Amino acid sequence: MSEEPVTIQGPVCPTPVQQRDRIVMGHGSGGKLSHDLIARKFVPAFASAALRAGDDAGVVQANTCTRLAISTDSHVVWPLFFPGGDIGKLAVCGTVNDVAMMGAVVKYLTAGFILEEGCEFDVLERVIDSMQAAAAEAAVEIVAGDTKVVQKGKADGLYINTTGVGVIPTGIEIGGALAQPGDVVILSGPIGDHGIAVLSARGELDFEAEVQSDIAPLNHLIAAMLDASESVHVLRDPTRGGVATTLNEIAKQSNVGITLWEKSIPVRPAVRAACEMLGFDPMYVANEGKLIAIVGREEADRVLDIMRKQRYGAEAVIVGEVQAESPGRVLLKTAIGSHRLVDVLLGEMLPRIC
Ligand code: MG
Numbered sequence: 362m363s364e365e366p367v368t369i370q371g372p373v374c375p376t377p378v379q380q381r382d383r384i385v386m387g388h389g390s391g392g393k394l395s396h397d398l399i400a401r402k403f404v405p406a407f408a409s410a411a412l413r414a415g416d417d418a419g420v421v422q423a424n425t426c427t428r429l430a431i432s433t434d435s436h437v438v439w440p441l442f443f444p445g446g447d448i449g450k451l452a453v454c455g456t457v458n459d460v461a462m463m464g465a466v467v468k469y470l471t472a473g474f475i476l477e478e479g480c481e482f483d484v485l486e487r488v489i490d491s492m493q494a495a496a497a498e499a500a501v502e503i504v505a506g507d508t509k510v511v512q513k514g515k516a517d518g519l520y521i522n523t524t525g526v527g528v529i530p531t532g533i534e535i536g537g538a539l540a541q542p543g544d545v546v547i548l549s550g551p552i553g554d555h556g557i558a559v560l561s562a563r564g565e566l567d568f569e570a571e572v573q574s575d576i577a578p579l580n581h582l583i584a585a586m587l588d589a590s591e592s593v594h595v596l597r598d599p600t601r602g603g604v605a606t607t608l609n610e611i612a613k614q615s616n617v618g619i620t621l622w623e624k625s626i627p628v629r630p631a632v633r634a635a636c637e638m639l640g641f642d643p644m645y646v647a648n649e650g651k652l653i654a655i656v657g658r659e660e661a662d663r664v665l666d667i668m669r670k671q672r673y674g675a676e677a678v679i680v681g682e683v684q685a686e687s688p689g690r691v692l693l694k695t696a697i698g699s700h701r702l703v704d705v706l707l708g709e710m711l712p713r714i715c
Contacts, residue, residue: 389603392706396610407460408563415614416537417459417597420529427599428666430465432456433524433653433681439713441484441518443562445554445573448521449491451649451715454578455600456525457499461580462596462652464535464574465527467499472523473507477516484518492521499578500606501525533587539594541614544683545661547654548667549574550676552604556646556711557635567638572631577650589667592657599653602706605644607653608681608691609705618687621703623695625680644693645706655683 387394399474404412411419413432418432436452453470460467472492476485513627558574560566579598586593595615604626612619628636628643636643650673656664661679668674691703 369482373671379634380597383611386712387707387709388579389601389712390706390709392606392645392708392710395601396705401546402411414536415610416540418465418525418527419537420463426531428529430463430527430529431524432458432459433522434715435520436715437517437520437713438559438715439517440559440562441488443574445621445651446558446576447488447491448519448577448651450490450495452521452523453492453495453499453501453503454576454649455715456523457495457501457578457580458598458649458652460525460527461578462535462598463496463527463529463581464533464583464593464596465529465582466584467501467525467527469504469526470496470501471505471507472503472521473527474509475509475516475520475522476508478510478513480519488519488521495497495578499580501580512557524691530587532591535593535596537595537611540611540617540619540683541657542617542685543658544594544655545658545670545679546608546619546621546681546683547656547661547665548604548626548678548680549652549674550650550678551629551680552599552648552651553628553632553636553641553643553646555649556603556714557596557632557640558712560635560639560711564581565639566635572629572635575581575648575650575674579650579652579673582668582673583652584652585667585671586664588666590656590660592660593654593664594657595653595655599648599651601647603643603645603647604653605642605691605703606705609703611653611655612691613689615683616688618689619681619691620684620700621681621691621693623693625678627676627678641710644703645710647711649715658682 418430554575557572668677
């Protein structure tokens with residue numbers, strides 16, 4: 362690469378972190394504080410190979426011929442309902458997607474509810490209906506559950522934990538450590554919709570953003586991609602921390618550099634306008650129905666064609682490439698041709714977005 366990166370991406374919206382002996386909101390951001398918490402507290406304590414791999418789901422060998430992908434996710438989004446979705450749809454799709462990102466065929470979910478005393482049945486029923494609709498679309502079954510109730514004021518309506526299990530077909534090898542120099546980075550569509558849709562539901566925008574969350578189950582899209590090509594090396598959904606943080610994770614896991622072309626990254630005009638108003642970079646805003654695929658260059662166009670024929674991949678584009686230089690780093694080639702370093706999300710930008 363001829364040019365040196367000229368600008369370091371600073372903290373997007375830092376949380377002051379003076380209190381090092383206790384949890385701060387940034388520990389739930391999906392960014393640097395979350396990663397540090399996981400790396401320093403949870404991984405050393407639990408010490409399994411699956412956790413250490415650091416992927417969207419843990420992969421375990423169930424017997425000599427069956428590998429399972431298992432993921433769990435707690436959902437605390439506020440408000441419970443927002444344009445394009447609600448906490449129930451999020452709880453199903455978020456876990457389905459994390460399991461599917463390992464190339465697994467997602468089979469079963471569990472659902473654990475923490476309900477606040479006073480939560481209306483009408484609210485709960487809407488959430489349950491939404492979960493069942495999302496599960497039906499994803500073709501997964503909810504096979505076990507749990508219900509707890511806490512006193513009024515001890516929760517915020519309701520929280521949902523879901524765990525998902527999928528079977529990884531023989532021959533499928535997908536993981537964050539498998540990006541190779543020469544690979545191409547594909548993004549399945551415009552970024553930042555989910556974060557901005559939730560903010561608009563909170564009344565934090567001065568204008569009608571008209572942005573719908575992109576929440577969607579991506580398992581059928583992934584199945585079509587894996588049917589078409591054996592050169593899909595990495596799949597990951599850029600949820601909390603956004604595309605910038607997710608690509609940094611992959612660059613570090615694979616020990617490669619990733620270059621993005623700023624002009625090629627799709628952002629809807631309403632999302633861009635909202636981000637400008639709020640001082641956000643859409644690269645750090647959460648998505649719930651998008652994926653990043655890192656694919657062998659020779660098959661990238663074929664994978665892209667297949668994606669574009671699928672409902673949730675219709676706006677897929679190639680946004681960058683993988684190289685051996687600058688291992689562990691993500692560079693953005695800007696519209697004017699300079700390079701800037703894209704760091705992980707620091708602090709907390711949008712609390713309780715999922
Ligand atoms: Mg994920």
